[in-house]
Amino acid sequence: MTANPADQLNAEFGSLPGLIASWGQFRGEADALFDGTITLSWREVADKVERIAARLQADGLQRGQAVAILGTTDVAYALVYLAAIRAGGCAAPLTTSASPDQLKGMAADSGAIHLFIDSAKLDELGDFSLGIANQIRLSDLDTFMAPAGTQAAPFDPAENDPLNIIYSSGTTGVPKGIVHSHGMRWRQMTFRAALNYGTDSRTICSTPLYSNTTMAVFLPTMYSGGCASLMGKFDVRKWLERAAGERCTHTMLVPVQYRRLMQYAHFDDYDLSSMKMKYCTSAPFPADLKAEVLERMPGGLIEIYGMTEGGVACIFPVHEHPDKLHTVGYPAPGHSLKVLDEDGNEVPPGTAGELVGKSPTMMLGYKNQPEKTREGYWTDPADGSTWQRMGDVGRLDADGFVELVGRTKDVIISGGFNVFPIDLEAELLKDERVTEAAVVGVPSDQWGETPVGFVVLKPGVGEAALEDIRTVANSRLGKTQRVSALHAIDEMPRSHIGKLLKTELRELVVPS
Structure with a gap:
């Protein structure tokens, strides 16, 4: 009898190609991809x-x-x-x-x-x-x-x-190209496969395969001999029809997809009782949305906080801690997290600071960019160990749960994808009718966040030009980067040292 390939998942390191071949023999005619x-x-x-x-x-x-x-x-x-x-x-x-x-x-x-x-x-x-x-x-x-x-x-x-x-x-x-090694993926995916997956797993994947978000459920499904049910593009009704009709057991959705499901008028008409575990990552997951998903969708709910680059990963079994919905959980086993002040000193629980982390699941680096790789690291002066800067400001509570406070950079997360304002601002500034430009993220029911731009127009240029300026800039940007609205202001709000106050810009369209 052919040995069960699941036994290989217990090894400290193994071969994904070897697993695929073994599952081919062991599972035979069982579904693998759809x-x-x-x-x-x-x-x-x-x-x-x-x-x-x-x-x-x-x-x-x-x-x-x-x-x-x-x-x-x-x-x-x-x-x-x-x-x-x-x-x-x-x-x-x-x-x-x-x-x-x-x-x-x-x-x-x-x-x-x-x-x-x-x-x-x-x-x-x-x-x-x-x-x-x-x-x-x-x-x-x-x-x-x-x-x-x-x-x-x-x-x-x-x-x-x-x-x-x-x-x-x-x-x-x-x-930047984030390079993952066989060792990193083996430790990362066999841990997840051993926890929640098996040969009876059928995972509906409705985010793109180029995204690490999808890899977080696609790969452990493959490692564990289950079936990956792939969707080319997310659509609420089609997702519900497939999840219910195929009796899917696992899924990964970004917050905006959960929001769209919860808002769908016929959501409760679909039988999702086969769902064992749902995952969420890539963007802030509002506490009220977590609570609604827990109440209305069968199965467990796990939020994953981390970076594609590695560092610390926080695993939050939401269904086990309904009193901690404002957090992203706690570091996974073998992962370490520090909260630092501006001088690189570790701060006590309850105090906000920059998050840095290390784990057995760190990237090899950015391809062809060693300097950028080094910039993303923090070195612990106590022992010389290397930690990944997580790009977020957060704090630990008394129980070790992590609460995110903000982002160290003004990255906008739209539809689960990172959008950097500097890219959009640069395109707006190429227009000869614009003297200054700034972009901020504002809440969006459709995308989670959406980019909104502000420009100072040159003298003699009226607000009637705004739509054309926005259209021209968007034509040079990727689909997930495009500015959703553009506003003209007389001058940019700045601090006494000249720092642009994006919080004040955001409040112009989202009053506090």
Whole structure:
């Protein structure tokens, strides 16, 4: 009898490609991937992953080299992701909402010699080239892969081999490539798989596969031999129909998706009793929304606070602590958190400060950007250990729960994605009718937060020009970055030392 691959999850380190092959033998005809149209069994997934990997190796893919993927989440996308890792390379999913120039920069940064792209993105790019010679349509995957029965050359991953590159969204210029190792992912995903997943898990994934948010549930489902049910685009009614109809057991949703579900008039008409565990990450999860989800959606609810880069991860089993809904939980086992004042000294519970963390799940670094990698670290003067700056201000309560107070930078989280105001401000300032520009995030029922801009117009330029200024700037920005509204003001509010007071700007549209 074939050994149960779940036993491998107890090892301190192991091989994801090895697990995929083992589940292919052990699970056979059981569902592994489904995207609403195509269903693949574990046997089929293991076979196709081998054949795609064999072709990648034949094309010259080197150990650790990236394979770029650009398109809507579906079965073909997932197969390429897994095959890139099986071949000894690493998966490099590109952010579909990025601008063409950002995509070209990401493609070059990744070092990929293969780009797998779907037809919709090809049509959108038109004649614009991302500069990768081997461009394969995802719809042509069956003709690309090696013949049936072909086995890829063996690949035995080392802990520091790269497994994937996750490109951050909304950064200035080309997004930074966050490199995760096989060791990091093994520790991260086997911990989650052992806790809440199994061969009976069916996870509905309705956020993009290029996002680490999705990886937080897609990968442990694959590690544990379950089935990932993939949605190309989130739609409330379709999500409910699939979650109920397929008897899904797990899901990951960002707060704005939970809000849309709760606001849907027919939500209570759907039977979600099969749901065992729901997850939330990527954006602030309001306490009132947590309470409503707990009350109306079956199964447990776990909030995950952390960074794609690593550092500390806080795990909050919301269903176990209904009195702590204003927090993001407590550090996961093996994770450490410090709260620092402006001088780098640790502060006592109840005092707010900068959050820094360390854990066994830290990134290898930003690809090709060692200086940026170092800037994200804090070194403990007591022992020289390296900690990740979490980018947030927070405090610990007496029970060790973490409460977020604000962000060290004015990042806007819209629809679960980071949007940096400086990018939007730069585009607004390119307009010759604008002398000053500032962008802030304001609450949005649809997106969680949305960017709102303020400009000081040049003399003689009337407010009638605002809509055209906004449209022109948005045409140069990625889909998740676009300014939702633009206001003209006489002068920017500033402190006595000239610091722009964004709090006052925000209060112009969201009174305190």
